Amino acid sequence: MKIIIIGGVAGGASAAARCRRLDENAEIIMFERGPVVSFSNCCLPYHISGVVEKEETLVLMNPQKFKMWFNIDARVNSNVISVNSNAKTIQVENTVTGEVTTEHYDALVVSPGADSVVPLFPGLEKIDNYCLKTVPDVSKIMSFIKENNPKHMTVVGGGFIGLEAAENLRERGIDVTLIEGTDQIIPFVDRDMSYFGQAEMVRNGVEIIIEDLVEAFDARKVILKSGKEIETDGVILAIGVKPSTGFLKDSGVELNERGYIKVDDNYQTTAKDVYAAGDAILVTNQLTGQPFPLAMAGPANKQGRLIADRINGRKINNKGYIGSGVVKLFDLNVASTGLSEKMLVSTGIEYDVVYAAPPGIVGIMPGNHLVYSKLIFEKDTGKILGAQFATNGAPDKRADVISTAIKASMTVEDLADLELCYAPPFGTGKDVVNKVGYIASNLNEGAFKQVRFSEVYDLLETGEQVIDVREAIEYEAGHIKGAVNIPMSSLRQRLDELDKTKPVYVHCRTGERSYNMTLMLKANGFDAYNVAGSYEFVKAYEEMMSYNHKNRKDIMVGNCTACAGQLAEEKSA
């Protein structure tokens, strides 16, 4: 059996190693276009700041090790230029010598990854510009920085790579402007959760421009569609990627209109004995049944492994993908799993959303923090569809739990029932996941009604009754303009101050006290709504708007933080 693998990073390298484990006698050849195999693409941005100090550590394996450890023939600088799936051959060009050779295969694994998209911007040649997808890319960036000592750099693109590039440039002391064409950074969460990340970036000195596009470049200058000009010393382009599948033209391997490889549940392409993995393929979404690209290291590794199983005649069980991700932005971490609202729009799935900001660890412990949380679930069934978390603590552990719950088709009621590890340095007696599960269960069974925090603006403008049930000391420290303060501690005695003929919208700091008061008001005959997300989410929204200098409602008075941390409801143990 002769197995050829195209691509020597995540999916390819995993397929190669597993093929060897399953068949000691197979001939395995792995071709990699670039000069190195199996490098840590996810760590590349961290070399810019020096967090990953040495460039050579970014390379995880080399051809010698592949040979010695796995008896795998790994060939670098080897660009596969065509595949003939009828003849079962590939043509490979040695990018150093230019020599072209033909290799026969019994099974072919295609894991070519994706290339950076670099549009033909006018004037691009007049400015130092770099991508950040490969070890040579980061090498060039480091040479530029060391030789030119730039004071300011511009990052184009607010996805994973752009965000991590911006953070690591800033950690190096370089001023950074990040430009994003859509209306939010951190595309794997919804806009309302991206606020927290954007605010953290700005607090750490990154200028962020959203809803604007690069029009052109000039010497030390970026010119935006809006007319705005940015003086800058260099540019990192992290606009997006396209699958590196040009060599599959006329191969018999079917691609979609954007060049992604179509595979079946066995990761087999439309060509016999040709399998594909990684950033260049379309996987099936477990929740929607729709194909989508998922450029993540974990899934690529898994696909490589499963293809090796398949080539060796084993059955594989492909349940589809949901997508999980996390990003560190200075002291804030943002994690997500499953479907976002953005992704749900086109699916026709009827869903509901809850927001909460429970404490991540016991409130009296040092380092206590809130976990800004959003949970999305299917209406009526309560089936969990997705979740997003932003916090100075550990959003990844909450997203991981919910990812597991989604894989198991659990409902919001199941989340309330989970037994999660607790000790004061790690969490709270009822974890964030339990709490969002409780809130969603209550909402789903109709125990209370809610409006989103983002609806508060309109409610206030139209003169609706918005009641802030935090204690007076909190209200004085900071509140939403137009909200009337009737503390939870006296609301039962002051019901006559409310207009029973109109709806009552109740908020507190995080939504927990206002939930209690919403139920109390309902029991007393009021048409009561909890403001999901409450003061904390409105505050984050306002902070982001203050950076964007437009659409700002400016409805906040003061800023309440510390005093609220002492409140009993948040010291749960």
Add this chain to the structure above:
Amino acid sequence: MKIIIIGGVAGGASAAARCRRLDENAEIIMFERGPVVSFSNCCLPYHISGVVEKEETLVLMNPQKFKMWFNIDARVNSNVISVNSNAKTIQVENTVTGEVTTEHYDALVVSPGADSVVPLFPGLEKIDNYCLKTVPDVSKIMSFIKENNPKHMTVVGGGFIGLEAAENLRERGIDVTLIEGTDQIIPFVDRDMSYFGQAEMVRNGVEIIIEDLVEAFDARKVILKSGKEIETDGVILAIGVKPSTGFLKDSGVELNERGYIKVDDNYQTTAKDVYAAGDAILVTNQLTGQPFPLAMAGPANKQGRLIADRINGRKINNKGYIGSGVVKLFDLNVASTGLSEKMLVSTGIEYDVVYAAPPGIVGIMPGNHLVYSKLIFEKDTGKILGAQFATNGAPDKRADVISTAIKASMTVEDLADLELCYAPPFGTGKDVVNKVGYIASNLNEGAFKQVRFSEVYDLLETGEQVIDVREAIEYEAGHIKGAVNIPMSSLRQRLDELDKTKPVYVHCRTGERSYNMTLMLKANGFDAYNVAGSYEFVKAYEEMMSYNHKNRKDIMVGNCTACAGQLAEEKSA
């Protein structure tokens, strides 16, 4: 509806608040024996070190707040001395005035918690001694410390409270000896995982004595069964707890022989309209169907809430409990979920175990660390039964994921399929959970055979072939005496150095390379076994044995740590 709640901490307070949310008009009275309601018992040890600085912050709520916020009548210093479930009355003694009153109830919630066990040790009165279960307990400890400035204290008991007490005393600069009667500390994990915690405690200056018991106390002295005497200034007794259920004698509420309250799936006791929650009840184990006590804050809170649902006529869904826990021991964190081997012994369930020590985050990132992992699963079905993790990183997130998987009756194969959040500061492309899932799947389907790391001792004594496939530089830095070094990079070429007529036992640092080589040897006709846990687990075992000064095999040469961190297998990305 008049609802009486006995006990004002986790279960009781949760039941009270939820009862109010579900019925604005109910009369709710909560009786608490102690002087405070709703305190953070889990945070008590952290006040000793000053991590939780102010004693008053340990108290989360007070009767005034219960009244103002929830319209709940919370009465402290109110000791319920009897329950008459026929008459639906309780008798309450005011512990300040001695006055006894009778109260009628429509529904009764019993959540009395547990008391510290204090055996009648000879001479106990001659030494300053304290428990650590209540706010007054910790008050007394703090007064003792401030007035006497002790140089050395002794903690009796190696469970949660004893361990946290020892850590926090040490953080205060006090020398500590911890005495544990069984053969291990950290009872919620198996002995082989407790090694890591014991080693960390000793590294931080806590003397640990296991398999010895307190015989008697004397002035400034602890006398052990072994004859050993310890000079000490004071003692904290954290030996265990017994349910505080004496007042239920003749109440109609059935207890087991140890005083735990029996409840049905609705948390109803054997007496009509009497429900029970928290540390004093027996819950049903989801995996074994057996009743067991589970003294944890999260389950207590949940039970209180569900009882409130039940009292208000709602159906509840009790799927049973599995138990999850975590403890911080200086820089090491230990987490567990589900069944341990100790618990499995008496169940008759056929199970298998895998060990691994994969990296917790990408190996080239600062702060990289290993996650010592143990996964337990049912033979053949692959159903997950339990998991234990010890690491300087985040064991809780791995245990939480597996806890969720157990709740969903997942198999080890499902673990391999999970999509967990990854970015270099948070994990690796294949997470620890995926990896233990892969290993267990392979073992369960018979792809390879293994022996446990603890079996290496006997194998070496009987002269078996034990092969260390780490590279020479690692072997030279430290190895197991008697293991023969044939590095993975040359093993294929040196097969003739092995005796094919005898089994070959293969180890590396963490079990990953040796797994590859076990498969290679098998393919070449050898009877090969992977040493599960490999060098890292043997090293931890030896370190613990060096502290216990007995049963030590002394089979380690040197200590290999840093060099191995650079190995490519552990830089997975």
